[in-house]
Amino acid sequence: MLFDLTDLRLFIHIAELKSLTRSAERMHMSLAAASNRVKELEARFGTRLLYRENKGVQLSPAGETLLAHAQQFMQMVERLKSEMQQYNNGIKGHIRIFANTTAVTEFMPEVLGRFLGVHPQVNVALEERLNQDIVRGVQEGTADIGIAAGPVQGAGLEIIPFSTDRLVLATAQDHPLATRGQIGFAETLDYQHIGLHEGSTLQHFLARAAHEAGQRLQLRIQVRGFEAMCRMVENNVGVAILPHSSALRLSRSMKLALVELTEPWAVRERSVVVQKLDALPLYARELVDFICTMEAEHGGLRGTTGTLRA
Structure with a gap:
């Protein structure tokens, strides 16, 4: 046989981490064992799969x-496992999700709370990523599901819009x-802003818009989240730009004013991104159905149409 599942898992980790050492650690095997597996793969296929460099490894075209x-x-394999779960309750499913800031902090906790309540055999890894990293993660297979806001483009991907929000x-x-009542983004730049942490998708987007x-x-x-952001705003530390769904929820317990941004990009469509929906476990x-259904139950937009109110 040319390879086994361990070979494939190892190779996927190597492609993701760009490191043979870190990939071996993730697979709980020695560096020597991992290196030997790669060499055996190259010998079986009769071609080089990796280029070993000082800063790590890169895939060859064959790789x-x-x-x-x-x-x-x-x-x-994951789909086969999921289909067989009805016959063996001991098998657990695992879903990897890359999502933007709003998804991670706002609606995914509620979605996952209900979903995992009826699917105790499933585990989920949820990671906050930038939009381009979300798309790349789904394309490369390091994420099963991506949740992004704004325009999403990716060759060979299925993009499923499920709601809209407004900054x-x-x-x-x-x-x-x-x-x-309304204000242009450029005019807000005359004032000090409260921002999210470095690496936040929203913060990255706003910095680029300002540039x-x-x-x-x-x-x-x-700060680390929308609640801390709005606490600072409430106490006149600065102004902040955030999704209306989050701002409206927090304004119920804080003294805030919400002003509509006039930029077209302020209205952002949320989408689920997958390689191929039918191929998922x-x-x-x-x-994915839970995400779309729960957002529909909340009116799709969670209070982001019509006049803004605090």
């Missing part, structure tokens, strides 16, 4: 081909901008 087939093969400006109620406007986002402080397809 890229093997990776694509390995990812598809492992997805088929708004949050200020303290006595702030000079609090009584504005494209020929200005700089003046960050007074960066049954439990992963059911999670």
Whole structure:
């Protein structure tokens, strides 16, 4: 036989981590054992699969081909496992999700709370990533499901829109901008902003928007979540831009004013991103259904249409 499942899992990890050492650690095997498996694969296929460099390893063209087939093969294995679960309750499913900031902090906790309650045999790994990393993760097979906001493009992917949200400006109620009905993003850049942590998808997006406007986002402080952000806003530390769904929820317990942004990009469509929905394990397809169904139950937009209110 040319390979086994361990070979394929190892090779996928190598492609993801760009490191033979770290891949061996993840597979709980010695570096020598991992290296031997790669050499045996190369010998069996009669071609080089990896280029070993000082900073790690890179896939050869043949390695890229093997990776694509390995990812598809492992997805088929996962689907087989899920279909057989009804006969063996001891098997557990695992779903890897890359998602943007709003998904991780706002609606996915509720979705996963209900989903895992009726699927105790399934485990989920949820990671916050930038939009481009979400798409790349799904394309490369390091994520089963991606959740992104805004325009999503990716060759060979299925993109399933499920709701829309709007970015708004949050200020303290006595702030000079609090009584504005609408405001352009550029005008908010005259004020100190409260931002999310480095690596946040939203923070990365706003910094890029400011750069494209020929200005700089003046960050007074960066925090870990929307609640901390709005606490700072409430106490006039600065203004903040965040999803209206989050701002509306937090305004019920804080003294905030919400102002609509006039930029077209402020209205963002949320989408589930997968390689091929039908190829996902049954439990992963059911999670996609959960996401879409629960958002529909909340009106799809969670209060983001019509007049903004705090």
